[in-house]
Amino acid sequence: MKHVMLVALAAIALLLPSSLHAQETKPFILPFQDPPGPSTWFLGGLYGNTTGAYANRREFYLAGQGLHFGLDFSAACGTKVVAIGDGVVLGADGPWGSAPHNLLIDHRNGYWSLYGHLLERPKLNAGDRVTKGQVVALSGDPDSTCHSRPHLHLELRYNNNERFVNPINVIRADWDTLALFGQFGRGFERDLNDPRKWQTMYDQPDGIRGAPLINDYENPWPPSFDFR
Numbered sequence: 001m002k003h004v005m006l007v008a009l010a011a012i013a014l015l016l017p018s019s020l021h022a023q024e025t026k027p028f029i030l031p032f033q034d035p036p037g038p039s040t041w042f043l044g045g046l047y048g049n050t051t052g053a054y055a056n057r058r059e060f061y062l063a064g065q066g067l068h069f070g071l072d073f074s075a076a077c078g079t080k081v082v083a084i085g086d087g088v089v090l091g092a093d094g095p096w097g098s099a100p101h102n103l104l105i106d107h108r109n110g111y112w113s114l115y116g117h118l119l120e121r122p123k124l125n126a127g128d129r130v131t132k133g134q135v136v137a138l139s140g141d142p143d144s145t146c147h148s149r150p151h152l153h154l155e156l157r158y159n160n161n162e163r164f165v166n167p168i169n170v171i172r173a174d175w176d177t178l179a180l181f182g183q184f185g186r187g188f189e190r191d192l193n194d195p196r197k198w199q200t201m202y203d204q205p206d207g208i209r210g211a212p213l214i215n216d217y218e219n220p221w222p223p224s225f226d227f228r
């Protein structure tokens with residue numbers, strides 16, 4: 001019994017510094033100047049195997065294997081968006097989705113960040129250098145109304161655009177607290193044959209562009225309409 005306890009303590013001691021270390025080594029910051037709040041922004045939709053992405057897996061999310069391949073931040077139109085890290089602009093309003101306007105930044109560490117559903121074309125051009133925290137865009141609304149669902153869609157792409165990764169794992173923030181507020185897009189689709197898989201905001205899979213659906217379940221919950 002004593003032995004088991006010692007092993008458990010040793011395991012905790014090993015885990016603790018590594019999780020702290022992981023937090024310290026997250027290279028990016030949140031994409032806003034101001035802290036979250038009712039007059040600034042809040043965490044809207046999560047990355048990954050969300051119920052919303054699952055329901056639309058054959059349409060909007062097909063290229064991302066059925067995952068919501070970014071994070072959504074609810075914010076009024078015109079909220080200042082900042083670069084999450086130092087980098088070089090790859091382009092504004094390029095063919096990267098997330099209409100009506102977008103911005104793509106290469107951070108020169110394997111990651112690219114995409115800022116989507118922007119209010120207007122960012123006043124930056126390919127090759128421009130940006131620094132962490134610099135205002136680079138204004139948030140908008142995918143429906144261009146500014147009252148239907150205004151939000152910033154933020155994607156983290158890795159390895160020359162091939163992979164989508166969960167921004168939560170590379171942006172330094174108190175995600176547990178950020179996730180306390182709001183409801184929309186928080187549910188993850190469940191595979192009733194493996195019901196604990198991909199059910200927290202931290203354990204979502206990477207997506208590979210153009211690869212087959214990752215979550216086309218035989219027994220999904222909630223049940224979803226099949227648009228085939």
Ligand SMILES: [Zn+2]
Nearest residue numbers: 070071072153
């Ligand atoms: Zn989104």
